[in-house]
Amino acid sequence: xxxxxxxxxxxxxxxxxxxxxxxxxxxxxxxxxxxxxxxxxxxxxxxxxxxxxxxxxxxxxxxxxxxxxxxxxxxxxxxxxxxxxxxxxxxxxxxxxxxxxxxxxxxxxxxxxxxx
Amino acid sequence: xxxxxxxxxxxxxxxxxxxxxxxxxxxxxxxxxxxxxxxxxxxxxxxxxxxxxxxxxxxxxxxxxxxxxxxxxxxxxxxxxxxxxxxxxxxxxxxxxxxxxxxxxxxxxxxxxxx
Numbered sequence: 001x002x003x004x005x006x007x008x009x010x011x012x013x014x015x016x017x018x019x020x021x022x023x024x025x026x027x028x029x030x031x032x033x034x035x036x037x038x039x040x041x042x043x044x045x046x047x048x049x050x051x052x053x054x055x056x057x058x059x060x061x062x063x064x065x066x067x068x069x070x071x072x073x074x075x076x077x078x079x080x081x082x083x084x085x086x087x088x089x090x091x092x093x094x095x096x097x098x099x100x101x102x103x104x105x106x107x108x109x110x111x112x113x114x115x116x
Numbered sequence: 117x118x119x120x121x122x123x124x125x126x127x128x129x130x131x132x133x134x135x136x137x138x139x140x141x142x143x144x145x146x147x148x149x150x151x152x153x154x155x156x157x158x159x160x161x162x163x164x165x166x167x168x169x170x171x172x173x174x175x176x177x178x179x180x181x182x183x184x185x186x187x188x189x190x191x192x193x194x195x196x197x198x199x200x201x202x203x204x205x206x207x208x209x210x211x212x213x214x215x216x217x218x219x220x221x222x223x224x225x226x227x228x229x230x231x
Contacts, residue, residue, distance in 0.1 A: 004158070033217060043205060045159070045222035052217070091158050095218060103149065103172065104220060106158030 001026050004092050006107035013082045014115050020067070021077045021110045023092030029053075033095040034075040035104065036066065040088040048090075051075055082114045120223035122208050128229045129198055136194045137226045141210030148191050149220060150183055152176065153205040162206075165191060166213060198230045 005024045013019035025034065036048040051059045051066045059066040067076040079086055089111050093104040121140040129135050141148050146167050151159035162181070164172045167188040177183075180198075185191040195202055205227050209220040 035219070037222070042224060043227070044224040045207065045209070047219050047221060050217045050219060093158070102218075103161035103164060103174075104151075104159075106160070108156065108158050 002107075003027065003096075003105035004094055004107035006092055006110050008110045009108075010111045010113070012113050012115055013079075013086075015084060016081055018078060018080045019082055019112065021079070021090050021092075021112065023075045023077065023107060025073050025075060025092075025094050027073075027094065027096050029096045031097060034066070034068070035093040035095070036064070036075075036077045037091045037093060038086075038088045039091060039109070045091070049077065079112075084114050084116060087112060087114045120208055120210050120221055122206075122223035122226050124226055125224065126227050126229075128231065130231050131200060132197055134194065134196045135198060135228065136192055137206055137208075137228075139191045139193070139208030139210075139223060141189070141191070141208070142212075142221060143189075144212060145210035145221075146188065146213045147211045147218075148185055149209040149211075150191070150193050151207040151209065153207055153225070154203075159207050162193075195228075198228075200230050203228055203230045 032053045034051045037045045049061045049064045051068045063080045065078045089109045091109045092107045123138045148165045150162040153159045163183050165185040180196045183193045205225045207225045209222045211218050211220045
């Protein structure tokens with residue numbers, strides 16, 4: 001089974017509107033971390049936001065927020081007030097277990113296009 | 117700090133040749149990771165170092181692949197006898213070990229094309 005599932009290969013959003021990118025995960029560990037990265041066409045993976053499995057509140061970082069629903073095993077990224085520079089690939093990732101050195105599992109990504 | 121640096125950014129080689137990539141992590145980071153990313157996919161884990169020790173290797177890392185981090189700073193990834201299936205983006209990431217989030221910071225990658 002896939003550890004991370006991103007079901008939206010491509011999304012379009014009007015500039016200044018909000019958009020939600022979906023992510024579901026699969027793990028039997030009680031302790032895990034969830035991450036979102038942005039990958040522009042230049043190739044570099046840019047860290048956006050982190051949510052720990054024990055965090056009671058949803059994470060927020062500027063225009064990014066993470067809608068964490070633990071029982072549903074979902075960790076959707078919400079981008080508010082979209083900008084043209086937000087057009088990129090977005091990847092959801094998970095680190096399992098207590099060992100913070102563990103590898104990340106990535107989804108297949110969602111391509112976001114912001115329309116002027 | 118300038119972030120994670122990878123060299124070269126692009127490499128074109130003929131099948132059967134050996135190639136070597138270099139990664140310079142963020143200076144205070146003791147953990148270093150290599151990932152491979154093919155078109156339309158997310159990055160896949162290859163191997164991980166804590167300081168100079170290689171602690172984990174993926175099944176994806178065949179005998180033709182070897183990685184080193186001799187002094188616990190920069191790392192090299194070598195692919196021997198390259199095959200067309202090795203064509204991919206090779207990403208390096210680093211993080212600061214210990215309790216906490218373990219956010220991995222990535223370089224811009226090395227894009228390998230095997231002809």
